Amino acid sequence: MSFMLLIQSGERGRPRTESERRTAAERMERMQRYGADLHARGLLVAADSLRTDEDGVRIEMRAGKRTFSDGPFTESKEIVGGFFLINVKTREEALAIASECPAAEWSTVEVRQSGPCYDE
Secondary structure, eight states, rough: OOOEEEEEEESSSOOSHHHHHHHHHHHHHHHHHHHHHHHHTTOOOEEOOOOOGGGGEEEEEEEEEEEEEOOOOOOOOEEEEEEEEEEEEOHHHHHHHHTGGGGTTTEEEEEOOOOOSOOO
């Protein structure tokens, strides 16, 4: 079964002070080690960081009219900063792996199983 671990953060923007940059670099290093470990265990399908919502665009199609909204999206309290797509046998295994994610210490890790977005 495939599960996506979404790293959601309330932090916006880039680190400004030297201390913030050092903390961000240490966190990134920990996350890279976590991803490398998942890869070594044969569980990782894909992973990447995402740029801030300042670079994002939302697209909607209503009544045949397409609209684009450039970020940042002020109504968002959290942004998705990155993801890990893993393939495991059970939901419990996915939750255990998500619990190991270093980002859970400073962000929220949301676990979502892939599949249809509606029930028939």
